[in-house]
Amino acid sequence: MAELAALQVLKELVPPELQTPRVGIICGSGLSGLATSLRQIVLVSYDKLPGFVESTVPGHKSILAFGLMGSGAGVPVVAMLGRFHPYEGHKLSSVVFPVRVMAKMGVKDIFITNAAGALNPALAVGTVVVVHDHIALPNLTGMNPLLGPQQDPSLPRFLPLSDTYSRSLRKLVFKAAHELSIERDALAEGTYAWVSGPTYETAAEGRFLRGIGADVVGMSTVPEVVAAREEGMNVLVLSLVTNAVVIPEGYKSVRDEVEAEIAGNPKAEVVDEVVSHEEVLALGKLKGGLVKSLVEKVLDLL
Numbered sequence: 001m002a003e004l005a006a007l008q009v010l011k012e013l014v015p016p017e018l019q020t021p022r023v024g025i026i027c028g029s030g031l032s033g034l035a036t037s038l039r040q041i042v043l044v045s046y047d048k049l050p051g052f053v054e055s056t057v058p059g060h061k062s063i064l065a066f067g068l069m070g071s072g073a074g075v076p077v078v079a080m081l082g083r084f085h086p087y088e089g090h091k092l093s094s095v096v097f098p099v100r101v102m103a104k105m106g107v108k109d110i111f112i113t114n115a116a117g118a119l120n121p122a123l124a125v126g127t128v129v130v131v132h133d134h135i136a137l138p139n140l141t142g143m144n145p146l147l148g149p150q151q152d153p154s155l156p157r158f159l160p161l162s163d164t165y166s167r168s169l170r171k172l173v174f175k176a177a178h179e180l181s182i183e184r185d186a187l188a189e190g191t192y193a194w195v196s197g198p199t200y201e202t203a204a205e206g207r208f209l210r211g212i213g214a215d216v217v218g219m220s221t222v223p224e225v226v227a228a229r230e231e232g233m234n235v236l237v238l239s240l241v242t243n244a245v246v247i248p249e250g251y252k253s254v255r256d257e258v259e260a261e262i263a264g265n266p267k268a269e270v271v272d273e274v275v276s277h278e279e280v281l282a283l284g285k286l287k288g289g290l291v292k293s294l295v296e297k298v299l300d301l302l
């Protein structure tokens with residue numbers, strides 16, 4: 001089993017007291033600052049680990065961090081300071097490989113974070129969304145990380161996903177927010193839509209995803225969630241809203257525009273904002289502290 005080779009290397013590089021982390025964390029775009037609160041930190045570069053590929057996206061490092069997080073003695077955690085996305089050209093099996101290694105290390109709870117665009121107009125930029133469900137069009141149409149021969153026949157072949165997002169972990173986030181006196185609007189619940197990327201959505205795609213019930217949209221997370229559930233982990237997903245997906249009410253007719261110009265009543269041109277990865281990273285930097293405080297407090301409450 002490929003994971004065992006990575007485990008063997010980790011046994012040599014990580015001190016025994018950190019080798020069996022209770023919690024796994026995956027840091028989304030611009031969110032690797034989460035690791036600044038790790039104590040007794042040990043960093044292992046992905047290139048030392050068989051089966052790990054490279055994270056090539058700005059805002060993602062290719063480093064696995066081990067340490068203690070939370071107050072008091074702290075909880076032993078392992079954190080991916082950069083993740084793998086299928087749009088980078090990585091196979092789905094590579095994307096979820098670190099999750100499988102975490103499972104073999106004994107991780108019981110996995111906290112997965114991401115940067116996402118808001119489809120729900122009620123979600124302001126900077127809001128943290130506690131994900132309670134997902135819509136994964138790629139999963140439904142042939143890009144499912146569990147396609148193919150089963151690596152481990154002891155795991156279920158037909159995995160139910162109706163109870164994917166741990167209710168008790170989600171409740172802990174709201175308890176944590178209460179203890180931290182975080183204002184109510186800073187935290188919401190919602191459904192994450194996974195798209196392959198790397199393109200951002202057209203307006204029509206945004207309207208479609210909103211129409212089928214998604215609150216936020218992103219290019220990661222779901223493959224990791226599916227693998228984590230297959231491995232029997234409890235899953236918590238926190239999406240940081242880094243931008244709004246611009247969904248104009250209706251199609252802006254150029255015919256109307258031209259006719260108005262011909263009639264001598266030109267209308268002021270409305271230019272919709274365009275999202276960029278730089279904006280996503282900047283927001284991650286600005287609001288990453290909120291995600292970090294919530295994660296730390298949830299660890300205290302576990």
Ligand SMILES: O=P(O)(O)O[C@@H]1C[C@H](O)[C@@H](CO)O1
Nearest residue numbers: 028029114115219220277280
């Ligand atoms: O890794 P995450 O999902 O946090 O990163 C998001 C999705 C794309 O990779 C990137 C787009 O800006 O940010």
Ligand SMILES: Nc1nc2[nH]cnc2c(=O)[nH]1
Nearest residue numbers: 115116117217218219280
């Ligand atoms: N697909 C998608 N992913 C994102 N990640 C951060 N923002 C966005 C977005 O608007 N769309």
